[in-house]
Amino acid sequence: MGRQLLINDLDKEGIATLAGYKANGGYAALEKALKMKPEEVVSEVQKSGLRGRGGAGFPTGMKWSFIAKPPGVPRYLVCNADESEPGTFKDRYLMQRKPHILIEGMIISSFALGANTSYIYIRGEMMYQFHILEKAIQEAYDAGYLGKNILGTGYDLDLYVHCGAGAYICGEETGLIESLEGKRGNPRIKPPFPAVKGVWQCPTVVNNVETLAAVVPIINMTGDEYAKIGIGKSTGTKLISASGHINKPGVYEIELGVPVEEFIYSDVYCGGIKNGKKMKAVVAGGSSVPILPTELILKTAKGEPRLMSYESLNDGGFISGTMLGSGGFIVMDEDTSVVKNLWNFTRFYHHESCGQCSPCREGTGWMEKILHKFLDGHATVKDIDLLWDIQSKIDSRTICPLGEAAAWPVASTIRHFRSEFEEYINKGEGFKDVKHYFRVNNLQPA
């Protein structure tokens, strides 16, 4: 196990409370940051090479540097805690067990951005964590870390939790902003970007929970030291949510650059495939990223070992690579039907499409229907081509990335598992009503 900066001390007593968090070094970064100039804090984050942990991987320091500073206009920091990408559960895990690291990270980040009011937008379903955060924020107010004149520095900040109500699209930053304004979560056309016109038309930065939490160790250890962890432009540590057919599902903090093979098979991490089965495929970064078969997740097309980093997972582009995304690592064993898995994902995107853009609104539903034809045994070879055609016409033709998120799983499943679609066609109704976890090759007619 490499270095851990975020979840290293979860076993410490009372770490979820302010007293326990402080006893383990908490709020030292805040005291340090408030003695710096805001632009020095931004500079440390830039030096750290920290990239957005929500999925897009955009450099955080650069995002912060874009914030507009018109005089007299308030600026806002909004934490994206609308964790809804299938396969991802790290933010919920962190907020529940160590809420103060998020709060400390938010105070430092708000100070750096010059925000005097900040919000945590949490999923409505996570009411339990909502109350944990409310309690932790109250403790922070009582300790003088929030409110007026924080630690006597003259800096004021109010921090509130805002709950959503069940909509994947509100994890997209402009959808989230619309939702925070009390509207349907329809993403906005960019530009203007939130850094110029965000919530209530004021300059706004939206950052993921893990991103803001990572600001704490960056300030503690300096950006330069943080940048030494990891590999290349994938600096620091990353929380990986591991799920599916593995022996030890859960949240793991890795130093970026761990080999994928080690991550899956080492007992320190996933502990190998459940029930002694073989691995069939992995979705490495949440449901939106391309699915890869075993041979391509373990090694790149060039034959090099694949690493858990932004660059290595992306090696080969969309032909033979994938993305680190949100770190939602879903492992499927040899008995899994990837066609049915794709139907499940596509149904999800259809359900969650906000309906603004016709390629996504119509395309996701159309693809779901076609995939249902495969499952029912009524599909023909033309349907594979039709699926390919539809996904290619959704990709890059929508306001927000939900279009791509819906298109990429379809493209990659066809690209890497075309023969399985053909098997569904050949066996016809023989596949109907068969349990998904039987390997399609071995299926007996129902």
Added chain:
Amino acid sequence: MAEIKPIKFSDDALALSHKIMKRYPEGKQKSAILPVLHLAQAEFGGWLSAPVMDYVASLLSIQPVEVYEVASFYSMYNLKPVGKCVIEVCRTGPCWLMGAEDLVKFIEKKLNIKEGQTTADGMFTLKTVECLASCGTAPMMQIGEAYHENLTFEKCSGILDEYKAKGENVSHWRKERITNHSDIKQ
């Protein structure tokens, strides 16, 4: 004739909704709509009727249609009456891999209802929902605030029996939590 109760928040809920509204800048009280609708759902039997939504609109000084369009967008708001206890089974990706489909069938059989329906005694409503960020502990279901994880048929059955024995209303925003918010600074 049944007594028609006027639609009005309890004093606790009303005080809390005013505190929530103060969390947003002057003139931006519409932002409080999602939390206040959660409160309304907890106050009025787990679902949002048109008169309840109209009441929320009046609290926030916005048009009723602004509430309707929001309430119909988000999946946590029930626009039809539901049972005392809404069972929300995650059906997405990893939960599906780990047997969510079978779990839904099991609950359907146990309660003798189909997905989306409510039991005849008004105790349970069964819903399937999208990823609840509990993929490492799949399959799972949410009832009110609580996540029930790593479910087996037996475990699930026992949990439902417990809720039935208690016979209480369960909502996402638990009423007993409401008073805990009274100290939040504004």
